[in-house]
Amino acid sequence: MTGRQKLVLALLLGAQFMIAVDFSILNVALPVVGAGLGFTLASLQWIATAFALAAAGFTLLFGRIADLVGRKRLFLVGMAVLGLSSALGGFAASPEMLLIARVLQGLATAAVTPAGLALLTTAFKEGPLRERALGLNGALMSAGFTAGAILGGLLTDLLSWRWAFLVNVPVAALVVALAPSVIADSRPMERPRLDVPGAVTVTGGLLLLVYGLTQAGESGWTNPATMAALVAGAVLLVGFWFVEKRSAAPLVPVRVMKRRGVVWGNVAGLVAFVTETSLVFLLTLYLQKVLGYSPLATGLAFGVLGVGTVLGGTLGGRVVGRFGARATIVGGGVVQAAATLSLVALGASGSWIWLLLAATFVGGVGNMLMIVGFMVAATSGLPDSEQGMATGLATMTQQVGITLGIPVMSAVVIARTAALGETGPAAVLSGVSLAVLVNAALVLAGALLAGTFLAPRRDGAGTGR
Template identity: 85%
Template sequence: MSAFRTAPTTAPPAPPSASRMTGRQKLVLVLLLGAQFMIAVDFSILNVALPAVGAGLGFSLAHLQWIATSFALAAAGFTLLLGRVADLLGRKRLFVGGMVLLGLSSALGGLATTPGVLLTARVLQGLATAAVTPAGLALLTTAFREGPLRERALGLNGALMSAGFTAGAVLGGVLTDLLSWRWAFFVNVPVAALVVALAPSVIADSRPAVRAKLDVPGAVTVTGGLLLLVFGLTQAGETGWAAPTTLAALLAGAALLAGFVFVESRAAAPLVPVRILKRRSVVRGNATGLIAFVTETSLVFLLTLYLQEVLGYSPLATGLAFGVLGIGTVTGGMLGGRAVGRYGTRRTIVLGGVVQAAATLSLVALGTSGGWIALLLAATFVGGVGNMLVIVGFMVTATSGLPDEEQGLATGLAAMTQQVGITMGIPVMSAIVTARTGSATGPDAVLSGISAAVLVNAAIVLAGALLAATFPGRRGTPASTR
């Protein structure tokens, strides 16, 4: 018998053969996608506003990166733990609680008058993200059974999350230029309040029939390992990969994660059962997802350097240029569910990876004149479509074939993959740019470093597509996800 029971006031899920969403499912979809879109916006909304934030609160240039790092540490470090907590205590409860924390921490950030208060708000925002993302995804996957409706829902979810990254850059520039950087925080408050007000009556609750014990040793090792890993990656982008602090953090993080696997193999009630870690769909799905997030988010970083340092674009103009990428990701998300249903996850991931790799490779041709913006816009649109096909295939693969009571765990792993991928890509590509440019300055030198990093980026995407091509599977779902 399942460890969860569904609240009797909630309409039962549509039968697997249904091809249309019920009215309640549509409401659930709108509410959950709105929350996930808001979370995605938070990742990037402060990026173009960092100089203004630093000037307003007295951050030194060396410490400015901690505004982003403090958020990433909490979001990536606690996602897996809170995904499992959602399974044990109830997904809706954690989802609503996370949205309450997000609204309160955003208000705190907008009212901050010192660096310490702002960083506290960013840590709390990261913790809220670590709670809302896996809980929201688990609520989404349990609201739609495996098949076309779940694939469509996950496709829309992926599209809006990727569009949120782009919208955050645009919105951050607009709010900072027209109002104040504080509105990059305040904009979350009414949205969070609306979600909290509607969620109790719209979303079906899942409560544990028997409250299991939390695997404390597993929670400590995996959370500590992820925190150190993310810290090491962010330090690499600031001080270099050979710096003692970077190496110590990465090695300690790797040791703790290895210890986590050892602990889980012997735990009576493991945080992540070893059988889940051995499941091919989970491992392969998360491997392709990691590549997708590492490459696309770091490509945005590289193209931001190109637009501002080579072509001389303002932060606002840079954000607007990425609007085309947002259109591409929304298009890919809308196509992704249909592609999975028709061709299966393996072919969808391979097709998306090849398209993304080809579009990324074309960016090696970028030059120093303003006319090259046409190539950038076309390539980011096509690459955004391809990347989203990979992400939809990743989400369907990583969450298929598991019972409802383990969807929080599966989506927690997927969300962790997303967070680590977003964090990992930028320091890697930044190191390549720095190594290529050396002490040289000027648009030509920067462009040389960017071109080298873009080439590596395309090679990683292509390698991921070739890896996915070796996955066993056959046309259709869910067989293709096994």
């Protein structure tokens, strides 16, 4: 890399790391935030849901807008909104004010993430440099999820939950100040029209799908509101396919949605994010409900997972360059599945923490290999003019995966404890063990599907057409 490329990489990775921290920094602090602003127990989940709805629902739309108005411009606007909304959240004096801040943070995330990734993929040509850059991006994003949990606990214990918001402000200001002179803009030679019907159907479908998933975690999968939202979301997303087939300027061309690299790369990415984020949730239940760990100690225990993901991301680009995306996804998935499966042996004794630490480290390496392979597969073979759309799809996969995992695994735990007729540590351990088994099976199935349907390596990316 040239010196300028390293500076561009540092700036874009710093922004993506900040976005990743935002996903998890409030998880540990939610009860304290609720008590400080007067949220009821039932409404507390909306602090996370408001962010997830906006972040997942508008990602694909903003990814395409980045192609239309310029990735650099959207990136800068998104970072500015993220800084201002974080300040609003830090000084919030009511639940309504905080929820507005969270929606704005989610919208900013939906703009910054695909625009930043598109700037990254266009700054580095397809091949070893791009694979290395995407590997580092994946490593820092995954590390950001872990760092967010640790940082949230530290800031809440030592200062105030408000610093979980305010810490973003100087970082956003620095990025906005430096990016104009460092990052080169990229956009298509000809500005295509925005596909309004496609934008309405896909955004509405994603909003309803994410809302249904979050409600499922709170009210159950058979709740009428949950089922209505999921069915309506599915109908709109199916409608999106037919709208795109007939559109003169589609939001996502059908030919792109038919590419094996895009389709099966995103399937592998969805599985990777569903399983790893939900595994953190399951192990949080185990550490706090079975072993009696504090929130801060729980966050620190996941530091080992963060080290594993950073290592996996650092190695990911080299592994893809040598073996191809398909082999990287399969190998990473098998490693993650084996590490996750070993967690079924966890018991009620504190000595089992060593198994947890070892398994999460190894699983973190495997998960990050899978994620790097997914990012390379999902963005390779497409021209620079479509990188915003491709990274928007990949980011949407990430957001939906993060949102989907916890309700699914929570439902498994709840069903198991209900069958046992108790909610004590032994019942929680049994529920967690069953959910961990399901988690490992999902990882293995996703890796094998990608291995079956992705084309074998023909060049550096190994994604096929």
